[in-house]
Amino acid sequence: DQQVKQNSPSLSVQEGRISILNCDYTNSMFDYFLWYKKYPAEGPTFLISISSIKDKNEDGRFTVFLNKSAKHLSLHIVPSQPGDSAVYFCAANYGGSQGNLIFGKGTKLSVKP
Amino acid sequence: DTGVSQDPRHKITKRGQNVTFRCDPISEHNRLYWYRQTLGQGPEFLTYFQNEAQLEKSRLLSDRFSAERPKGSFSTLEIQRTEQGDSAMYLCASSFSRDPTSPLHFGNGTRLTVT
Numbered sequence: 001d002q003q004v005k006q007n008s009p010s011l012s013v014q015e016g017r018i019s020i021l022n023c024d025y026t027n028s029m030f031d032y033f034l035w036y037k038k039y040p041a042e043g044p045t046f047l048i049s050i051s052s053i054k055d056k057n058e059d060g061r062f063t064v065f066l067n068k069s070a071k072h073l074s075l076h077i078v079p080s081q082p083g084d085s086a087v088y089f090c091a092a093n094y095g096g097s098q099g100n101l102i103f104g105k106g107t108k109l110s111v112k113p
Numbered sequence: 114d115t116g117v118s119q120d121p122r123h124k125i126t127k128r129g130q131n132v133t134f135r136c137d138p139i140s141e142h143n144r145l146y147w148y149r150q151t152l153g154q155g156p157e158f159l160t161y162f163q164n165e166a167q168l169e170k171s172r173l174l175s176d177r178f179s180a181e182r183p184k185g186s187f188s189t190l191e192i193q194r195t196e197q198g199d200s201a202m203y204l205c206a207s208s209f210s211r212d213p214t215s216p217l218h219f220g221n222g223t224r225l226t227v228t
Contacts, residue, residue: 004155034216036219041221042221043117043204043206043219043220043221043222044156044204044219045219046216046217046218049214049216051214089155089156091155100158100161100169100171101156101158101217102158103155103156103157104155105153105154105155106155
């Protein structure tokens with residue numbers, strides 16, 4: 001039973017446009033959510049996070065939105081750049097345990113010049 | 114910050130053999146984690162240490178798997194009697210426990226292929 005779901009395996013957008021990556025979760029105990037980016041042959045790299053007490057967190061071109069009632073979060077990248085092309089993983093945990101992150105299967109983003 | 118280092122990058126072994134992987138975390142990080150990632154899946158938690166203490170183990174970590182962090186610095190993950198289903202990317206990560214918002218920093222992983 002997947003607790004963190006990324007239902008879109010891939011997404012293609014034009015350079016300069018907005019990329020929206022979505023993530024749904026089932027466990028209402030989750031209180032901390034993160035996005036990681038992964039390039040081929042590299043480990044995941046932390047991108048941005050959000051606590052369940054917030055509904056939005058912004059860092060430069062990246063914004064994460066959290067809708068707790070819908071158990072849904074999204075990552076917005078504006079404007080998208082070709083270097084953003086990577087696999088994006090949504091992850092969640094609870095109880096302050098930073099270790100046992102539950103990851104989704106990832107969404108492969110392709111940003112076309 | 115030299116990042117999390119994992120060795121080897123690739124390992125090919127025959128079924129039934131034992132393998133051992135090493136992870137060197139970021140030096141000031143006291144927490145160290147092991148994850149496994151198979152094709153088309155996200156990373157799955159295996160176990161983590163705070164200093165030298167192993168604090169949590171996933172049920173994915175069968176009896177054939179053992180992890181150690183004897184001096185609270187580097188860690189090893191050993192798989193005994195490897196099976197083809199063990200083929201995966203094994204990722205190590207580290208973080209600093211005194212900062213609850215400290216994200217995990219991952220290494221580039223060890224890719225294991227069991228033939």
